[in-house]
Amino acid sequence: MNNPLTTEQHDSVWSPLYQQRAFRALMSAFSFPGRRQPLPLCSDATGPTCIAAVLCDNEVSLADPDQLIQPADIRRLGIREASLENAGFIIADGSRAPDFAPALGSLAEPEQGATIIVRVASLESTNDFPLMLEGPGIQDTQALAVSGLNRAWLAERARWNRNFPMGADLILVDDTQVVALPRTTRIRGGTN
Amino acid sequence: MNPNYRLPNSQDSYGFGFLDEFAKREIRRVILKAISIPGYQTPYASREMPMGRGFGTGGLQLTLSMIGPDDTLKVIDQGSDDSVNAVNLRKFAELTCPEVSTTESTTEASLIQTRHRVPEIPLRENQVLNFQVPYPDPLVIVEPSEAKRKIMHGEGDYARLLTKLYEDLVKFDEITISHRYPTRINGHYVIDPSPIPRYDVPRLNQSKALLLFGAGREKKIYAVPPYTNADPLVFDDVPFRTENFYDADGQRRACARCGCTDSFLDELNLEDGSKAWQCSDTDYCNRQLASTEAGEVTQ
Numbered sequence: 054m055n056n057p058l059t060t061e062q063h064d065s066v067w068s069p070l071y072q073q074r075a076f077r078a079l080m081s082a083f084s085f086p087g088r089r090q091p092l093p094l095c096s097d098a099t100g101p102t103c104i105a106a107v108l109c110d111n112e113v114s115l116a117d118p119d120q121l122i123q124p125a126d127i128r129r130l131g132i133r134e135a136s137l138e139n140a141g142f143i144i145a146d147g148s149r150a151p152d153f154a155p156a157l158g159s160l161a162e163p164e165q166g167a168t169i170i171v172r173v174a175s176l177e178s179t180n181d182f183p184l185m186l187e188g189p190g191i192q193d194t195q196a197l198a199v200s201g202l203n204r205a206w207l208a209e210r211a212r213w214n215r216n217f218p219m220g221a222d223l224i225l226v227d228d229t230q231v232v233a234l235p236r237t238t239r240i241r242g243g244t245n
Numbered sequence: 246m247n248p249n250y251r252l253p254n255s256q257d258s259y260g261f262g263f264l265d266e267f268a269k270r271e272i273r274r275v276i277l278k279a280i281s282i283p284g285y286q287t288p289y290a291s292r293e294m295p296m297g298r299g300f301g302t303g304g305l306q307l308t309l310s311m312i313g314p315d316d317t318l319k320v321i322d323q324g325s326d327d328s329v330n331a332v333n334l335r336k337f338a339e340l341t342c343p344e345v346s347t348t349e350s351t352t353e354a355s356l357i358q359t360r361h362r363v364p365e366i367p368l369r370e371n372q373v374l375n376f377q378v379p380y381p382d383p384l385v386i387v388e389p390s391e392a393k394r395k396i397m398h399g400e401g402d403y404a405r406l407l408t409k410l411y412e413d414l415v416k417f418d419e420i421t422i423s424h425r426y427p428t429r430i431n432g433h434y435v436i437d438p439s440p441i442p443r444y445d446v447p448r449l450n451q452s453k454a455l456l457l458f459g460a461g462r463e464k465k466i467y468a469v470p471p472y473t474n475a476d477p478l479v480f481d482d483v484p485f486r487t488e489n490f491y492d493a494d495g496q497r498r499a500c501a502r503c504g505c506t507d508s509f510l511d512e513l514n515l516e517d518g519s520k521a522w523q524c525s526d527t528d529y530c531n532r533q534l535a536s537t538e539a540g541e542v543t544q
Contacts, residue, residue, distance in 0.1 A: 069266055073313040076273045080311065083280040084455040084471050085370070108274050110267055160399035161392070164278040164287045189283050189431050189473035217433065218399060222281045235281035237431065 066098040066106045067129075075107045082224070082233035087186040087195035089176050089230045100226035101144050102126050104170050109142055116140035119149070121172055140167060147173040147225065150205035155213065155221045163218035166236065171223055174201025176230045188238040197232060199225060207240055262309040263341040268292050272310035272466070276457060279468040284434030285398070286381050286465040294461070301334055301360060303459030304377035307466065308358045311373070314344040319354035324362040324509070324525035334358065351528050361424070363445040365508050365529035368454035370471060376439040378460040381467065383427040383437040401433050406478065414483060427478045430469055435478060443487045444509045449475035490522065500524045503533035 063070050074093040082090040092103055101121045109115055114135035117127070121144050127134070137143060137153035145151060158166035178198050184207075186195040202225070213236075214220035220236030234240070260266065268290075275289040294302040312318065318338055322331035326349040335347055348354050351364040358375045368374060384394045387405040397403070406427055413420045424440040428449060438449060439458060449456060449469055456469040469475055477485045490498045490510050499506045501513075501521040508529055510522040524530035 069261060069269075070313065072266070072270075073311070074315075077311060077313065080273075080276060080280070080373075080455070083277050108270065108277070110270055112267070112271060113274070161395035163282050163285060163399065164275070168277070190280075190470040192472045218282050218285060220281075222277070233277075237281065237283060 064094055064096045066095045066103050071095055072107045075103055078231060079104070079107065079224070079233065082231050083222075083235055084190055085195075086188065086190045086233055086235055086238040087184075087197040089232055091230055092226075094229075098126070100228050100231070101170050101172050104224055104226055104231070105130060105132070105142070105144065108168070113141045114139065115142045115144065117144045118153075119144070119146040119172075121146065141165075143167050143169045145169060145171050147171040147199075147202040147206060150203045151209050157213055157216075157219040157221060159219065163220070166219060167221045169221055169223050171202070171206065171225050173199050173225050173227055175199075176225060176227045176232055183242055185241045186234075186238050187241075188235075190235070191238070199232075201227075210234070211240070259341055261342060262312055263294075263337075264292060264306065264309050268306075269310040272306055275466050276307070276310070276468070279457070279466050280455070280470050282434075283470050283473050284430030284436045284467055286436075286460075286467045288464055289466050291461045291464040296333070296337070298462035299379060301330060301358070301377040302461030303463075303466070304358045304360070304375045304461075305334055305337070305459075306461060307375040307457050307459040308338065308356060309341070312338070312342055312345055312356060314342075316355045317346045317348050317353055318342075319348050319351065319357045319528075320359075321357065321362060321364070321526075321528075322360040323511075324364075324529075325527045327527065330360055349528055351526075361440045361442075362509070362525060363441060363448045365524075365526040366532075367448075368452060370453045372454040374452075374454055374456050376441075376456065376458045378437070378439040378458045378465075379462070380425070381437055381458065381460040381463050381465040383425075383435050398434055403427075403429075403435050403478065406435065407480075410478065410480070414480075420479075420483070429474075429476045429478055431473050432476075434467075436467055436469070438475075442509060443477075443485075446475070446477050446485070447487065451475075498522045500530060500533070503530045503537065505530075505533045508533075 078090040078092055109130050109132050111131035115132040116135055116137045143155055155167035184197045186197055222236055223234040225232045275287050279287040320331045320335040322328040351366045356373050360377045388394050410420050424442050425437050426443050426446050427435050428438050428446055429435045451472055453471055455471055458467045479485045492498055497506045501523050508524045511525045513521045515521055
């Protein structure tokens with residue numbers, strides 16, 4: 054009586070099975086901030102599009118100032134486009150300093166704070182950009198190396214998140230991996 | 246409309262996990278926000294499920310939105326795999342999620358849906374515990390307006406809740422909350438941890454597994470992320486107490502079945518009017534029993 058997920062094409066980012074697996078990677082990423090989680094392999098999209106396909110539909114609004122998602126994919130997802138100040142989801146290029154003020158939610162509705170998907174060059178371990186993370190989901194401290202993230206992001210993120218529970222949550226993504234930085238994560242370092 | 250029309254076979258069925266993909270996507274978005282704001286009751290559009298609200302629809306929607314063919318699911322009701330709510334929800338998952346394995350073993354499960362208990366065996370980082378929540382808001386006993394409660398939660402203003410606890414101490418020399426003990430998450434939001442006994446509250450603190458709470462009727466999802474402080478609301482000079490299961494002589498009661506003295510016990514009324522105590526977590530009890538029997542065989 055049911056459609057098993059496995060009868061469908063698995064490696065397409067639009068298949069329910071892919072989206073379920075990618076969501077579990079994202080849920081692990083948010084549970085353990087700063088830990089790299091591999092995205093499941095897919096044949097037809099890159100990192101930012103994978104995240105958008107998992108989380109976005111016509112119920113949410115998206116701002117994509119750097120055009121990181123193909124217009125055809127935006128139409129396929131049916132996402133409403135919005136300005137950077139109002140969008141629920143923002144997709145941005147991490148190499149450029151953020152020059153916008155995202156939605157941070159309100160005291161009564163902090164979940165209205167934006168989710169910002171930041172495309173970076175690589176999340177592979179390097180000594181290039183060592184960050185030390187603390188907060189919920191991290192036992193003591195967690196080290197994170199990111200290449201291709203403009204340092205201004207860290208200062209801006211700290212400013213957005215200074216009034217908990219309001220704030221914005223970041224998802225860093227390269228081509229194959231994802232790291233989440235929810236608003237509760239405190240970051241030290243970033244200068245080398 | 247043609248009454249003889251039938252959908253093609255490929256469409257004449259439920260999708261995997263009963264919920265449609267839009268419903269799953271919304272719940273997934275809400276789960277991520279709930280983890281990002283530990284303890285905050287994130288509103289969501291709770292779907293109609295083929296069972297009454299109040300029968301675990303919130304926990305079930307959490308489970309169905311994240312489950313996949315790689316998962317092993319365990320469903321417990323008051324610690325037991327075989328009581329009616331657990332059996333029905335497990336059957337529903339088996340029916341709507343082909344290829345998902347179900348288990349009664351805590352260690353084998355990757356997803357555990359629970360009603361009113363935390364398993365005795367400590368959970369691991371790669372497990373997720375989904376609680377079924379009847380009443381998500383601990384402030385409802387002191388403030389009827391949800392709009393005002395949301396502001397109080399945002400400001401971390403729990404003075405009236407503490408007053409309620411203080412009144413209990415004045416009247417009864419004891420905080421009289423036996424279950425659903427208000428618990429502060431990450432030093433900010435106070436949650437209703439669902440009707441788990443006090444015994445389970447310390448195990449929410451710095452848990453290795455992600456803890457998710459779904460209230461289907463009240464349309465709220467909240468989370469306690471791994472390695473996060475969860476402190477029961479108490480006063481500095483009145484420490485938090487859990488059930489101790491001492492008898493009149495000050496002896497810790499043992500489980501009548503497996504004999505262990507380190508688990509949460511259910512009190513049973515026997516036919517002859519006497520009482521017996523038995524582990525509430527059936528998987529833990531079976532495990533203890535199996536290990537003592539194995540020990541006797543080898544001796």
